[in-house]
Amino acid sequence: MINITFPDGSVRQFEDGVNAYAIAESISPRLRKATLAAELDGELYDAALPIHGDHALKLLTFADEGGRWTYRHTGSHILAQAVKRLWPEGEVISFYRQGDFVDLCAGPHLESTGKCKNIKIMSVAGAYWRGSEKNKMLKRIYATAFEKKADLDAYITMLEEAKKRDHRKIGKELGLFAMMDEGPGFPFFLPKGMELKNTLLEYWHEVHKRYGYVEIQTPIMLNRELWEKSGHWGHYRKNMYTTVIDEMDFAIKPMNCPGGMLVYGLEPRSYRDLPLRMAELGLVHRHELSGALHGLFRVRCFTQDDAHIFMTWEQMKDEIKNVIKLYTEVYSTFGLSYRIELSTMPEDHIGEKETWDFATDILKQAITEMDREYKLNEGDGAFYGPKLDFHIADCLGRSWQCGTIQLDMQLPERFELEYTGADGAKHRPVMIHRAMFGSIERFIGVITEHFAGAFPTWLAPVQVKVMAMTDRTMEASTEIAAKLAAAGLRVETDLRNEKIGFKIREAQMQKIPYMLIVGDKEVENGVVAVRSRKGGDLGTMSLEGFLAKIAEEVKEKSID
DSSP, X not given: OEEEEOTTSXXXXXXXXXXXXXXXXXXXXXXXXXXXXXEETTEEEOTTSXXXXXXXXXXXXXXXXXXXXXXXXXXXXXXXXXHHHHSOOSOOOOSEEETTEEEOOOOOOOSOGGGOOXXXXXXXXXXXXXXXXXXXXXXXXXXXXXXXXXXXXXXXHHHHHHXXXXXXXXXXXXXXXXXXXXXXXXXXXXXXHHHHHHHHHHHHHHHHHHTTOEEOOOOSEEEHHHHHHHTHHHHHGGGOOEEEXXXXXXXXXXXXXXXXXXXXXXXXXXXXXXSEEEEEEEEEEOOOOGGGOBTTTBOSEEEEEEEEEEEOGGGHHHHHHHHHHHHHHHHHHTTOEEEEEEEOOOSSOOSOHHHHHHHHHHHXXXXXXXXXXXXXXXXXXXXXXXXXXXXXXXXXXXXXXXXEEEEEXXXXXXXXXXXXXXXXXXXXXXXXXXXXXXOHHHHHHHHHHHTTTOOOTTTOSOOEEEEESSGGGHHHHHHHHHHHHHTTXXXXXXXXXXXXXXXXXXXXXXXXXXXXXEOHHHHHXXXXXXXXXXXXXXXXXXXXXXXXXXXXXXXXXXXX
């Protein structure tokens, strides 16, 4: 007999050689039907294979990531079998058999291909064998599969909606940014895009000041010796842009942290100075392959909203909790939820295991005490310390990795950073690398798709458009726009000799939150006719009344 431990901690005995399907059947026929694969001691395992010896077991359904992978992996074999029937002359080197189709594969797979339904081919593209253009061009088939047809239909609908929200398309339509052949991967921000970016940065400054950060700026280019000391020259050299100045190698920074180390080391530090929270909006450059470039999501030049927090070991947990609190506030401002992944010590790491275990345990305690759940990502930490990754979910349910909290026990050692403790002795601080948006440019891409370009009033590049109904109201419209601008609003006028319906439709296409229509009656009565992007005609109100309404909306950063 063998002992099987389940996720809830319970232990049951089974015959040696039992498989996960039989175990599921012993619990309930319904679970047996839903089981697609198993997780044995944390590793994905084929549910049809025998289990020998004592193990921890989790039965996986389509609700689990491993279950979905197994389902779609089996679907890929069904698709490959169909291709093979159409073109039977491929070479055969195989170990996995599926009817008349044989393939080299480690699995796991479903017990029957009849269980894998609702497979849909998404696209077909060309691909060179082994990525070399010297080889033959092959066909790469992209497909997906879902357990239920309704889920597949919902997924297709989501993709169609995602196409409409593509930030590259919206960015062009709204005049936010442009990508030029003269600078592949280096975005050009246009006037309206700069309004959006600057508004986002103003919010960044405001919230960081409130959370006790000081702001610094470090040079965009530093010498090779610094990058060797930090470890980037050895680990990241192929992604760095370099040059030579006065016969000395320099690199344009791909990251801000080494500059932060130098700032900390400029003067003696005391335990009374800690925690020291230094934030930086640093312009960084990283060489990305041309095929990987994608709008604002993958660029070669971006603004990283970094922060480096220097602290004592005793302050770690409170500082981690403070950062989680900051992230929660900021993401909720944009209507974004998030989930947390905790990544632990990788095989290629620096430092003692005891130190890693202590730091990892501190991260777990901080998350738990903040009433947040997390998913364990074993062995995926940075080489210098464990980390938390924050995956935000947009309105379509898509996940974007933005925020991160990385504990670093190594760079302070490399740079010999110190502080004087209460005991008068010298101590080594520990450090947090922390990025909230990750990249300002990428975050703009994310929220552009999240809001489909219809940014909330506080964030919109143009908040109000004032429209003259006739030539007689042009002067009044200009005066109204000037008063709105003086009150700090971002405003445009439309004084063209066009029908008002045309002007309204165009403003709607530009996704402007509010339109003020100025006709003869409005001028005569000292009011404005107000239309909103969402609510349509709101009737007439005094300019002061409208200003009070929009000011409150901006102040509250409403997203409704």
